[in-house]
Amino acid sequence: MLEFRKEFFADERDDNLKEIGKGTQRQDMLGHVTAMTKYFDDHKVQNLLHLKVLRSPHHHARIRHIDVSAAQGAPGVKRVIRGADVPVNINTLLSLLNFGKDDEPSLAVDKVRYKGEPVVAVVATTEREAFEALSKIRVDYDPLPAVFDVEEAIKPGAPVVNEVYPNNTFEYHDKYDHQKLRFGDVEKAFAQADHVLEQRYQMSPIEHAPTETNGTVAAPDTNGRYVVYTGAQGLFFALDTCAKILNVPSNRLHFIGGTVGGGFGGKVDSVTEPLAILGAMLTGRPVRYLHNREEEMQFGPPRGAERIFIKDGVMKDGRIIARYVRSYFDSGAYTRLSSYAVVKCVAHIPGPYTIPNVWADVYCVYTNRTPATAMRGFGITAVDFALETQMDKLAHLVGMNPMEFRILNAYRDGDMKAHRREAKNCALIECVQVAAEKAKWPIRDEFKRMHSRSGGGGDRAVIPHTPGVTPSATPPRPQRTSYERPGMPQPTPQSAPQPMPAAASAPQPPSLPAQPAPVQTQHGATRFSSVFGTRRR
Amino acid sequence: MPIAVRTFEKLGDAASALASDRGARFLGGGTLVMRAINEGDVSITTIVRSTDAVASQIRPAGARIEIGAGVTMAQILSNRDLAFLHPAARIVGGPAVRAMATVGGNLFAPSPYGDFAAALLALDATVSIAGSYSTSETPLEDFLASRERGGTRLVASISFPRPGNPDTFRFRKVSRVKPKGISVLSIAALLPVAGGRISGARIAFGAMAPTPVRAKGVERALEGRSLDGEGMSAALAACLEGTAPVDDAIASAWYRREVLPIHLKRVLLGQPG
Amino acid sequence: MSKTPVQFRHNGSDVAVFVEGGANLLSVLRESIGDTAPKFGCGQGTCGVCTVLIDGEPHLSCLTLAETVSGRAVETADGLKDGPHLHPLQTAFMEHFAAQCGFCTPGMLMAAKALLDRNPAPTRDEVVEAVSGNICRCTGYEPIINAILSAAGQPGARRA
Numbered sequence: 001m002l003e004f005r006k007e008f009f010a011d012e013r014d015d016n017l018k019e020i021g022k023g024t025q026r027q028d029m030l031g032h033v034t035a036m037t038k039y040f041d042d043h044k045v046q047n048l049l050h051l052k053v054l055r056s057p058h059h060h061a062r063i064r065h066i067d068v069s070a071a072q073g074a075p076g077v078k079r080v081i082r083g084a085d086v087p088v089n090i091n092t093l094l095s096l097l098n099f100g101k102d103d104e105p106s107l108a109v110d111k112v113r114y115k116g117e118p119v120v121a122v123v124a125t126t127e128r129e130a131f132e133a134l135s136k137i138r139v140d141y142d143p144l145p146a147v148f149d150v151e152e153a154i155k156p157g158a159p160v161v162n163e164v165y166p167n168n169t170f171e172y173h174d175k176y177d178h179q180k181l182r183f184g185d186v187e188k189a190f191a192q193a194d195h196v197l198e199q200r201y202q203m204s205p206i207e208h209a210p211t212e213t214n215g216t217v218a219a220p221d222t223n224g225r226y227v228v229y230t231g232a233q234g235l236f237f238a239l240d241t242c243a244k245i246l247n248v249p250s251n252r253l254h255f256i257g258g259t260v261g262g263g264f265g266g267k268v269d270s271v272t273e274p275l276a277i278l279g280a281m282l283t284g285r286p287v288r289y290l291h292n293r294e295e296e297m298q299f300g301p302p303r304g305a306e307r308i309f310i311k312d313g314v315m316k317d318g319r320i321i322a323r324y325v326r327s328y329f330d331s332g333a334y335t336r337l338s339s340y341a342v343v344k345c346v347a348h349i350p351g352p353y354t355i356p357n358v359w360a361d362v363y364c365v366y367t368n369r370t371p372a373t374a375m376r377g378f379g380i381t382a383v384d385f386a387l388e389t390q391m392d393k394l395a396h397l398v399g400m401n402p403m404e405f406r407i408l409n410a411y412r413d414g415d416m417k418a419h420r421r422e423a424k425n426c427a428l429i430e431c432v433q434v435a436a437e438k439a440k441w442p443i444r445d446e447f448k449r450m451h452s453r454s455g456g457g458g459d460r461a462v463i464p465h466t467p468g469v470t471p472s473a474t475p476p477r478p479q480r481t482s483y484e485r486p487g488m489p490q491p492t493p494q495s496a497p498q499p500m501p502a503a504a505s506a507p508q509p510p511s512l513p514a515q516p517a518p519v520q521t522q523h524g525a526t527r528f529s530s531v532f533g534t535r536r537r
Numbered sequence: 538m539p540i541a542v543r544t545f546e547k548l549g550d551a552a553s554a555l556a557s558d559r560g561a562r563f564l565g566g567g568t569l570v571m572r573a574i575n576e577g578d579v580s581i582t583t584i585v586r587s588t589d590a591v592a593s594q595i596r597p598a599g600a601r602i603e604i605g606a607g608v609t610m611a612q613i614l615s616n617r618d619l620a621f622l623h624p625a626a627r628i629v630g631g632p633a634v635r636a637m638a639t640v641g642g643n644l645f646a647p648s649p650y651g652d653f654a655a656a657l658l659a660l661d662a663t664v665s666i667a668g669s670y671s672t673s674e675t676p677l678e679d680f681l682a683s684r685e686r687g688g689t690r691l692v693a694s695i696s697f698p699r700p701g702n703p704d705t706f707r708f709r710k711v712s713r714v715k716p717k718g719i720s721v722l723s724i725a726a727l728l729p730v731a732g733g734r735i736s737g738a739r740i741a742f743g744a745m746a747p748t749p750v751r752a753k754g755v756e757r758a759l760e761g762r763s764l765d766g767e768g769m770s771a772a773l774a775a776c777l778e779g780t781a782p783v784d785d786a787i788a789s790a791w792y793r794r795e796v797l798p799i800h801l802k803r804v805l806l807g808q809p810g
Numbered sequence: 811m812s813k814t815p816v817q818f819r820h821n822g823s824d825v826a827v828f829v830e831g832g833a834n835l836l837s838v839l840r841e842s843i844g845d846t847a848p849k850f851g852c853g854q855g856t857c858g859v860c861t862v863l864i865d866g867e868p869h870l871s872c873l874t875l876a877e878t879v880s881g882r883a884v885e886t887a888d889g890l891k892d893g894p895h896l897h898p899l900q901t902a903f904m905e906h907f908a909a910q911c912g913f914c915t916p917g918m919l920m921a922a923k924a925l926l927d928r929n930p931a932p933t934r935d936e937v938v939e940a941v942s943g944n945i946c947r948c949t950g951y952e953p954i955i956n957a958i959l960s961a962a963g964q965p966g967a968r969r970a
Contacts, residue, residue: 023907025904026907026909026910028912029903029904029907029909029912030904031912032903032909032912032915033896033899033900033901033903033904033909033915033919034887034888034890034891034896034900035846035847035886035887035888035915035916037912038846039849039913041840041846041850042846044844048841052577075538126830127577128539128540128574128579128830128832131577131579132538132579134577135579208947209947210911210913210947211849211851211857211859211911211913211914211945211946211947212849212851212859212911212913213850213851213852259911259912260911261849261851261911261912261913262911262913262947262948263911264947290850292575292576292577292852292853293851293852293853293854293856293857294576294854539830539831539832540830540831540832541831541832542814542831542832542875542877564875566873567870567873567874567875568855568873571834571872571873571874571875572853572854572855572873574832574834575834575853575854575872575873576853576854581832584831584832584875586875586878611867630855630943631858631921631941631942631943631944632868632921632924632925632939632940632942632943633858633861633868633869633870633921633943634855634870634943636864636867636868636869637869637870637873637874716938716939716942717942717943
């Protein structure tokens with residue numbers, strides 16, 4: 001049963017909840033139970049052709065030669081598709097936001113960088129004929145040494161996974177091989193701390209394993225467009241990716257999403273749409289490209305593995321005074337969304353706690369593993385696991401109740417966060433108090449009396465001296481929105497408004513203009529970038 | 538080339554068709570052959586089936602029980618006379634798989650599948666192979682050993698001596714997911730007792746080698762002993778004899794070796810898993 | 811290429827189709843007959859989204875050779891409704907929020923129907939075993955088990 005704890009923050013809202021707490025039926029539930037909900041493969045399509053992909057058996061290899069002649073003449077085969085047939089055979093997903101360099105082919109040409117990478121696609125009248133054609137394709141590979149571990153991959157002399165990033169790390173701001181967070185002086189604080197605790201955390205790749213596998217059905221439509229049925233979680237994202245790869249204006253593509261049979265982040269990489277549409281373009285007929293279960297589990301992108309080192313300086317009384325996080329995202333062979341996951345991760349550090357000295361160095365690393373993708377809070381979930389486990393260990397180290405330990409270190413309204421943003425609408429303390437109550441976990445009265453709205457600001461609102469970082473001439477512009485709590489102190493008036501603080505701690509490209517303006521992207525369409533703060537309101 | 542389907546009323550004719558066609562596979566319940574076709578195994582060009590009623594019969598006459606190769610796990614579960622085999626039949630797949638999976642097919646299921654075959658191995662089963670003109674008998678142990686060497690055999694039925702006391706037969710499947718999950722390992726044990734001591738024990742392991750194997754070290758260790766103290770220690774010390782587990786997606790070889798004695802002890806003592 | 815005629819009963823109606831050699835029942839139902847209720851999830855027999863009833867018994871249609879259903883009765887989730895009226899299982903699934911993405915639902919319903927048709931008063935353990943061959947990645951199974959117990963009019967539905 002849902003329980004309302006309305007005594008918290010009672011003065012901040014109208015108590016006129018109409019929907020929360022009542023069961024509301026899903027609009028698609030009737031469709032689900034009557035099997036009328038249409039998934040991408042449930043649309044009736046005449047004369048459907050089947051696309052199957054030949055995949056690399058090697059983790060890392062040069063392609064010396066591809067011979068498709070026997071497959072081309074095989075019964076039922078309508079088209080064999082190679083890298084040269086793909087109009088723009090190199091892409092990175094976030095080029096739509098002008099973030100990162102194109103690094104991934106739709107079909108490999110001279111090199112394969114992970115086991116399962118697509119090399120050749122065959123389109124045939126039946127699945128059986130497609131399988132038979134695949135078995136007739138000969139590819140000569142020269143296997144190369146492979147690297148599977150993030151720390152091995154960044155050592156000098158490691159095999160270069162992706163020549164676009166020759167050091168096996170993504171480039172941030174055109175000059176750093178990692179994303180940085182700098183706030184205060186952690187080294188000085190470690191020297192002052194009563195205890196220093198450094199721990200290593202590791203999370204493996206996690207496969208979403210949706211019951212419905214990745215897939216697309218693309219068909220020529222009546223008006224020169226292509227209708228595309230897909231399980232993609234983001235239709236506009238998939239549409240624009242395909243427009244780029246296929247070099248067509250986006251209004252030539254008509255994407256229709258049905259319900260997704262389980263996505264969880266694993267259906268955002270547009271792995272099947274481009275080749276399915278290309279197949280339809282080249283054959284003039286509807287084409288289906290559907291992962292079977294083996295492909296979905298092995299080659300469908302997983303949540304990327306992460307290795308996280310956390311070093312904390314803590315005082316006897318339980319205050320954490322320094323936190324340094326060094327972390328490596330295993331992006332696999334290509335960037336996809338991992339570059340962005342790193343940005344999210346850094347934005348999340350040090351967790352919902354006020355710590356006066358926080359540094360972070362987070363890397364997006366390439367290895368010869370299946371390219372990683374999003375999954376359920378990606379960029380955040382793993383670092384949270386590490387941070388919260390670390391909090392328990394620290395509490396144990398200083399001999400303190402872990403619930404009280406969190407309340408003590410929790411951020412409060414008005415505190416300065418490591419990203420030089422003011423903490424607002426904090427509620428961690430109240431959550432921990434209720435959790436302790438529900439778990440019958442005793443906490444002392446003084447901790448029961450603490451609140452998110454008291455004890456913050458003042459000294460805790462100051463941006464500390466940070467070695468290596470020149471303080472900004474203009475203090476950060478405080479953000480005020482309609483979600484503000486009444487009674488918040490008014491911000492000090494600021495001079496020249498800037499979209500972003502100039503300090504190097506927050507992610508921003510150096511070349512961004514002061515006024516939000518449309519940024520020319522790599523493929524000519526006008527886009528706005530939500531990653532870098534030029535929001536369109 | 539498209540797949541041809543050939544259906545024969547007599548098992549012997551099906552056996553001939555299999556023997557003369559390298560691309561032919563025999564279709565039992567479909568869990569192995571249809572899966573291979575779905576996954577693009579183009580080496581299968583002919584499916585051979587039989588509607589021979591004999592293959593679907595359970596003949597529990599007298600001292601020997603004979604089960605047709607086409608008998609499904611669901612049929613085993615609805616036969617009261619085979620109640621001692623129910624624990625082994627029940628853990629095969631889910632209800633739909635049990636309606637399809639056959640006893641004969643389980644003999645061909647690659648490790649870590651094939652738990653029912655492990656149960657039959659502990660019952661000293663004999664396999665009846667259908668030839669073009671006649672059937673021949675071979676001990677299940679030999680059949681499984683030669684399975685790895687390839688060659689097409691068509692199984693007509695499996696038979697084994699009826700256990701004197703069905704309560705002496707135990708079966709346990711160890712898996713992470715319950716009730717249905719692929720085996721970390723399985724253990725089948727027939728533990729006849731004479732005068733308080735084990736006599737003629739038969740133990741078989743599934744998923745501890747490329748095929749189900751007899752645990753002969755354990756059998757020797759238990760012979761003439763009771764299941765406490767020395768007898769148990771000797772049995773557990775010998776449990777890895779004849780095993781050759783592999784790493785797979787379910788468990789590592791190391792893990793399988795580590796937990797085998799723990800689960801074996803529980804089975805021998807009749808303790809819950 | 812010659813095809814094989816197959817005649818069977820599909821959700822109460824007589825149907826006849828010509829199938830490719832080696833075609834599985836799932837693809838015949840979906841593509842030749844146009845019944846998209848059973849889904850493709852694995853082709854291996856592990857997920858259960860293709861579950862149909864053949865003569866009242868649950869089967870995995872992706873592993874069933876289509877021609878083996880000649881003369882038999884095949885039921886899919888598409889046939890559960892009684893005219894405009896929902897089957898009690900369908901109503902129960904709705905009431906208990908037993909679906910999110912909905913992809914496993916048709917298979918779950920057929921596994922549940924197979925159980926209730928032969929065992930109208932199952933225990934909770936029997937319900938769990940009945941759907942043990944059907945994977946759900948969204949709901950955590952509890953709402954589904956509760957829905958099936960509720961459809962059977964049984965106590966034992968646990969608080970969600």
